[in-house]
Amino acid sequence: MGALGNNIEDRYESIVAINTDGLTSVYRARHRVLGAVHVLRILRHAAGQPNGLREAFLDRARLQARLRHPAWVRVHNVFEEADLAVVASDFVEGVALDAHITSAGALDSVAAAGLVAFLAEAVAELHDLGVAHHELRPGLVILEGEGRTARITHLSLSLQFTGEGPAVGYASPEELVHPGAGDARADVHALGAILHHVVSGVAPDPSLRRSDALSRRLGGGALPALTNHESLGAIVRAATGDRLSERTQDARALGAVLGRWLARQSTPPHHDVELSLPEPEPEVEASAPATAQALPEEDVGPGPAPGEVGESTATSTVPTAPVASPGRGSRAFGAMVGGCGAIAVVALLALGAFVAYSHWRAGRSADLTDEALSILEKYKTDPVANDDASVLTAGLSRATQAVDYAATPKALGVQALAQTWVDGWHLANAKWDADRFRRANASTATAATGGAPEGVFARALVLGAACKLLELSDGSRSGYCTEADSLYKEANSSLAHDPRTWLRFEVMWTRTAFYNQQALAATSAGSSADVAARAWTQAMSVCDEGRAILSSSPVNDRELEQECVASAGGAGRYAEYFSWARLLQADDLAGGSKLTSDNVQVVYRGALPACSALRFERNRKKKTVPQVGDSPSYMFCYAAGLRALGCTGQSDIVIGAGATLDPTLPWADILAGGGGVTCYLDGS
Structure with a gap:
């Protein structure tokens, strides 16, 4: 199978040749991450092929991918590798x-x-x-x-x-x-x-x-x-x-x-x-x-x-109204009644067929919606799938199919959520873009109206991003912030008893991040301390709820832990800061893995809001450490982070120096923490 190329074999397994149609070779294969069986139609470049064949092959596949009627076999992916052009579509058993x-x-x-x-x-x-x-x-x-x-x-x-x-x-x-x-x-x-x-x-x-x-x-x-x-x-x-x-x-x-x-x-x-x-x-x-x-x-x-085979014989058996004398008027009346009866029967049969057809479409929509949710769950809980953007795209494709069959509130909600994740505009590195926001705002508004928690959550993500990205002076920002808060609460309430823990975690960590951002914005704007404190408290409330259902496998467990480290530090609740930091460290070290640089940075930056701008470098042992300088706030975060990561001796030295420069910082609060884990600087 090596002739098919590494890219294909990295994505697919159980590859079996089906046939060739003269231009392309056709294979059946199983996607390694999704587990779905696909048909791979492969065009191999060869000498003497007509000009434009490869481009036309890919263009026709991309065109088919745009078709939404359920009779079209759905195209999932189109890609090229060396001399191969590949189209992956549904495998249809039949x-x-x-x-x-x-x-x-x-x-x-x-x-x-x-x-x-x-x-x-x-x-x-x-x-x-x-x-x-x-x-x-x-x-x-x-x-x-x-x-x-x-x-x-x-x-x-x-x-x-x-x-x-x-x-x-x-x-x-x-x-x-x-x-x-x-x-x-x-x-x-x-x-x-x-x-x-x-x-x-x-x-x-x-x-x-x-x-x-x-x-x-x-x-x-x-x-x-x-x-x-x-x-x-x-x-x-x-x-x-x-x-x-x-x-x-x-x-x-x-x-x-x-x-x-x-x-x-x-x-x-x-x-x-x-x-x-x-x-x-x-x-x-x-x-x-x-x-x-x-x-x-x-x-x-x-x-x-x-007697015509397979077609109606109703015209030969139309009933007539009984009459004493078969006069012209009575015959006309009888024909009218009989004709109406026949039409009514046909209309009822047609209506029944349409109702059954509609029920089938609704059922098919529900099945595809569940498939989409399963793919999204895999993307959010499987580290391998989480690194593969095609998994997320496949989830969106299934959700879009579901909406094409029947635009139920749940199907619309799942589609909106998948589309929001695919777009990625709500993520930390995004910048304000009025056109993108307009599109996301319009698509999620319809989904949220249906009341499905997925749609409500998608809308919360979009409006929460607007709240974060708009300038504080923008007159519309406050309204977006308030509505996002309300939608997050609605989604959280709807999922309170939902067995989909992965989705609850997704709402929790993004909601916590939303409150953290609100608190940081209030601090940077010089608002009263009460405004920031209220946001930190709301974030910690979500963290407390999340701690009760923590597990060790989902990817978004880690995201909740990361946000809660920052929430606890911002709220000045250092016992909880240390607790969340150690949960994060324990997840990283599980199974013999190493503490990731990203999580080390999260722990240091989370100790104080002022440390969110900390910069980092590698020491001689290739360990991630902050560039502290002579800033007392940075020294505080360095000391807290060292203690959270098990380095109590090094932390004590930094505390001694920092407390001399600025005794107003809560040094005593972090002195009480520490212990219980091996210092990451020593080679963990």
């Missing part, structure tokens, strides 16, 4: 649509119409981006999970770079003349041909050459009639017409026609309902082109002749 038809036979008409309507929705999304597929065929459609849904695997490159032409049995006349020619209506033709295939059960002749197919079309040889499905046959004819001006004009219009046809059927599909009704789009009928609307009423399904 069977290709053409193989299913070959082995199991044709679908019933309702299931077939629902399937193609579902695909038409997806293709319409691609067309909205100004791109046509040009390679739609049943072999690119996978029936997933025992046919519960259908997925289009990828956007093909063969037309543009091999000259082989489209799949002949599904290609429009203009594509037969010149591969890749035509616009979105070429895909409408392919969808119509797919509908013909799955209803008739008859696949196009695989040996038919493009020239032969074109000759047949020019000679008037259209697709064979669907003799048992006249109303669907009319829809197929409209979608596959030779003349562009007479063809159904776009995929969304085709989906709308099929949706109306489905609504007229009195027999609900015996396949799963999500493939039986497209998601309703009320605006379609008003905006669809005239050619898509011009089918005569009988062409969109008034009901088949009695």
Whole structure:
């Protein structure tokens, strides 16, 4: 497997070759961090390849990554390594649509119409981006999970770079003349041909050459009639017409026609309902082109002749009102009542299917939301995953999928939280950016309104960042600070009994950091000591709550410990300062590891607010030590830090010198601490 490159093998394991499609090699592999099974489609540079092939391959993958309809297989990552271009996407467990038809036979008409309507929705999304597929065929459609849904695997490159032409049995006349020619209506033709295939059960002749197919079309040889499905046959004819001006004009219009046809059927599909009704789009009928609307009423399904296979026979059994004398008025009244009854039955069936479809989408949204949360938890609690930005991006991708299925408060909240983390604007090194804030403010406002703790927390992060980054003189800052405080409290309260300890810690440490920043801002602005003291007290209250549920594994345990070191030092509660510092040190030293330089700096800087600007260097033993100079405050932080890190002897020397320079500092408070751990300066 070394030929695949270190970057691929660092990310993936259990790599198994699936096939090659002439241009690319396809593998199944398991992501080492996520545990998810992906398909890796790999294009290897070779002499003689057409110019622009690699760029087009990656561009098509990036385009597919933008598609949100559930029929599209989701692209998770696109990257390059040496002579390889790699696209990672979902691995879909299922069977290709053409193989299913070959082995199991044709679908019933309702299931077939629902399937193609579902695909038409997806293709319409691609067309909205100004791109046509040009390679739609049943072999690119996978029936997933025992046919519960259908997925289009990828956007093909063969037309543009091999000259082989489209799949002949599904290609429009203009594509037969010149591969890749035509616009979105070429895909409408392919969808119509797919509908013909799955209803008739008859696949196009695989040996038919493009020239032969074109000759047949020019000679008037259209697709064979669907003799048992006249109303669907009319829809197929409209979608596959030779003349562009007479063809159904776009995929969304085709989906709308099929949706109306489905609504007229009195027999609900015996396949799963999500493939039986497209998601309703009320605006379609008003905006669809005239050619898509011009089918005569009988062409969109008034009901088949009695006994027609797979379609409604309700027209042959319409009840009439009983009358003593069958006069003209009574017959009209009876027909009206009977007709209304039939319409009501069909409407109820359609409504039931739509409700079931909506429930399925909500369920799928909930599943994807849970998957997103699991990925985010891994990112926040696994040190390896925490260093891999692609894990966080994968969590955002799942959350976005969830919202696409159903924009529930929880899905919106998880998406907003993942997006906030991906953007990273709330982090310590961020700077005020009005445009970024405007976007983050808008996206989290909607999520927070739903009340899900994830959305409320995301909004607290964004407004807390505004509170931190805006100048104290900015008139809007105070409002952001107050609202962030309120949102943090709401999120904390919502999660008080939540089993997701990792998420509780995330709220706690960022909330503690928010209060610490508030206290530092008040101190630097010369506000009354009470303002800063109140913020330190609020921070310590959160720390006390967090201590009760501390564990030794999550990454964000450490972050809470770091913030609480600073909170305790700022509040002048040195017994707790030493306690939090030793928890931090113990976590670092667990399993034989070393105390990190970052945490050493946290301990020194946390002893007094004035020490937040301390600078550091390495001594002769490569240990991190502060540059103290003759500043009594810095000497105090040096002495406190030494004591917290077990170096009591060295601390006593610094205390003796510092207390002489400034006896007003609380030297006695730190003299009481110390002991219990090995001095880190001695080689721990």
